[in-house]
Amino acid sequence: MIDSSLKDIAAALRDRKVSAVELATESLARIEARNPKVNAFVTVDREGALTAARAADQRIAAGTAGPLTGIPLAHKDVFCTEGVRTTCGSKMLANFVSPYDAHVVTLLRQAGAVMVGKTNMDEFAMGSSNENSHFGPTRNPWHTDTVPGGSSGGSAAAVAARLVPIATGTDTGGSIRQPASLCGITGIKPTYGTVSRYGMIAYASSLDQGGAFGYSAEDCALLLSAMSGHDPRDSTSLERDTEDYSAALDKPLAGLRVGLPTEFFAAGMSDDVRAAVDAAIAEYRKLGATTVEVSLPNARLAIPAYYVIAPAEASSNLSRFDGVRYGHRAADYSDLNDMYCKSRAQGFGDEVKRRILVGTYVLSHGYYDAYYIKAQKLRRLIANDFQAAFQKCDVIASPVSPSVAFGIGEKSGDPVQMYLSDIYTIAVNLAGLPALSHPAGFGSGDLPVGLQLIGNYFGEARLLNAAHQFQQVTDWHARVPAGF
Numbered sequence: 001m002i003d004s005s006l007k008d009i010a011a012a013l014r015d016r017k018v019s020a021v022e023l024a025t026e027s028l029a030r031i032e033a034r035n036p037k038v039n040a041f042v043t044v045d046r047e048g049a050l051t052a053a054r055a056a057d058q059r060i061a062a063g064t065a066g067p068l069t070g071i072p073l074a075h076k077d078v079f080c081t082e083g084v085r086t087t088c089g090s091k092m093l094a095n096f097v098s099p100y101d102a103h104v105v106t107l108l109r110q111a112g113a114v115m116v117g118k119t120n121m122d123e124f125a126m127g128s129s130n131e132n133s134h135f136g137p138t139r140n141p142w143h144t145d146t147v148p149g150g151s152s153g154g155s156a157a158a159v160a161a162r163l164v165p166i167a168t169g170t171d172t173g174g175s176i177r178q179p180a181s182l183c184g185i186t187g188i189k190p191t192y193g194t195v196s197r198y199g200m201i202a203y204a205s206s207l208d209q210g211g212a213f214g215y216s217a218e219d220c221a222l223l224l225s226a227m228s229g230h231d232p233r234d235s236t237s238l239e240r241d242t243e244d245y246s247a248a249l250d251k252p253l254a255g256l257r258v259g260l261p262t263e264f265f266a267a268g269m270s271d272d273v274r275a276a277v278d279a280a281i282a283e284y285r286k287l288g289a290t291t292v293e294v295s296l297p298n299a300r301l302a303i304p305a306y307y308v309i310a311p312a313e314a315s316s317n318l319s320r321f322d323g324v325r326y327g328h329r330a331a332d333y334s335d336l337n338d339m340y341c342k343s344r345a346q347g348f349g350d351e352v353k354r355r356i357l358v359g360t361y362v363l364s365h366g367y368y369d370a371y372y373i374k375a376q377k378l379r380r381l382i383a384n385d386f387q388a389a390f391q392k393c394d395v396i397a398s399p400v401s402p403s404v405a406f407g408i409g410e411k412s413g414d415p416v417q418m419y420l421s422d423i424y425t426i427a428v429n430l431a432g433l434p435a436l437s438h439p440a441g442f443g444s445g446d447l448p449v450g451l452q453l454i455g456n457y458f459g460e461a462r463l464l465n466a467a468h469q470f471q472q473v474t475d476w477h478a479r480v481p482a483g484f
C-alpha cells in the first residue's frame with residue numbers, strides 16, 4: 001500500500017481497508033529488508049512509529065483525521081527530534097538527543113504523520129553525493145554503485161526505494177532538487193522563509209530551507225502544506241497565512257509562459273540530460289505552455305558567490321560544536337584549548353573542516369571586503385536577473401543536474417567537480433526563490449533525469465500545478481527501481 005499516492009492511502013485508511021499500524025509495519029518491514037542495500041536510514045524508530053500509528057488509528061476512528069494522518073514519513077537527520085537521536089550525518093552529533101522537536105517535526109506530528117526514522121545525509125548538509133556522511137554513503141536505488149545525490153540523499157533514496165511515501169529534506173544550494181532528480185522522485189524547496197528553521201540544524205542560515213519529497217507533485221503539495229507556516233521562533237519565518245498548495249493543482253496550463261535561460265542551455269549539460277529536458281519542455285508545450293528565452297547573465301557567478309557565503313555562515317554556525325555546549329568531546333586533552341582542538345578535529349569530517357577553514361578566512365579582517373562583501377553584491381545581481389526574467393515568464397525551466405547519478409567515489413577526491421554538480425540549482429537559493437525537480441525521463445545507464453521548475457517568490461502553488469499537470473500525461477514519476 002505504501003507505494004500508492006497519499007490520496008489513495010488516505011482513502012484506504014478512511015475506508016478501513018488498511019490501518020495506520022499496518023502501514024507503519026509495512027514501512028518498517030521494507031526498511032529492514034531493503035535499507036541494507038541503500039543505507040538511507042541512520043536511525044529507525046520502531047517503537048515511536050507504532051505508538052504514533054496507534055494514535056493515528058484512534059484519530060481516524062474518531063473522524064478527526066487530516067490528509068497526512070497515519071502516513072509513514074521519514075525526516076532528514078538535520079531536523080531535531082525529541083527522544084530520537086539527531087546526528088546531522090556527523091560523528092560530532094552521533095549520540096546527540098535533542099530535548100525538543102524542530103517546528104517541522106511538531107507540525108507533522110500534529111498532522112498525524114507517523115515518523116519511522118531519520119535519514120542519512122552529507123555531514124551538516126555539505127555535499128552533493130551523500131558520501132560525506134559519518135554513517136557511510138547512501139546508495140542510489142536505481143543503481144547501487146551510484147550516488148543518490150546530496151545532501152538529502154537518504155530521504156530521496158528512501159522515497160525512491162518505496163520505503164516511505166514522503167520525506168522531509170533541506171536545500172541550501174540544491175540538496176532537495178539534485179537528489180530528487182538523481183533518484184527519480186519529486187522534490188520541492190519553497191521560498192526562503194516558508195518553512196521554519198527552528199530545530200533544523202543550521203548550515204548556512206541565509207540559504208537553508210526545508211522542503212518536501214514525494215512520488216509526485218500532488219504528494220509534495222500535501223506535505224509542503226502541512227510543514228510550512230509562520231513560526232515566531234524563527235526570525236526569518238515569513239508572516240504569511242498558511243497556504244493550501246493542493247488547491248490549484250488541476251488548473252490547465254494553457255497560457256503558462258515558461259522561460260528557458262540561455263546560459264543554462266548553452267553548454268555543460270550532458271547529451272542524455274539535454275534530450276530528456278528538451279522532451280519534457282516539448283511536453284509542456286503540448287499542455288498549452290509557451291516558451292520564451294530569458295537570460296540570467298550573472299548565474300555563472302553563483303557557485304563562486306555561494307562558496308564564499310555558505311562557508312562563512314557555516315564557520316559561524318558550527319562554532320557551537322565544541323565538545324562543551326554540544327557534541328563529541330575528545331577523551332584525552334591537556335587543557336581547554338587542547339580539548340577544543342581535539343574534539344573538533346575528531347568530530348568533524350574533511351569537507352566540514354574545509355568549509356570552516358574557508359569560511360573563517362573569508363570573514364577575517366583583511367579579506368572580508370574582498371570576499372564576503374563582494375559575494376553579497378553578486379548575490380544581489382543574481383537575484384535581480386531572476387526578477388528581470390520573471391517580467392517575461394511565469395516559471396523558468398532548466399536541468400537540475402548536469403549529469404545523471406555519478407559513481408560512488410567518482411568525484412569525492414575533487415571538491416570543485418563536486419561543487420559543479422549544483423551549477424543549475426545554487427542561484428535559486430542565493431535569490432531565495434522556490435523551485436522543484438520532477439522526473440523527466442531517463443539518461444545513460446537507465447538513470448533518472450529531473451527537470452527543474454523555478455518560480456517567483458511565493459510561486460510554489462504554480463510550480464506544483466505545472467508539475468502535476470505534466471504528471472497527468474507522463475509516467476516517469478511512477479517508475480520504480482528494479483528490486484524495490
Ligand code: GLN
Binds near residue numbers: 125127174176310
Ligand atoms: N551541494 C551544496 C553544498 O555542498 C548544497 C548542499 C545543500 O543544499 N545543503 O553546499
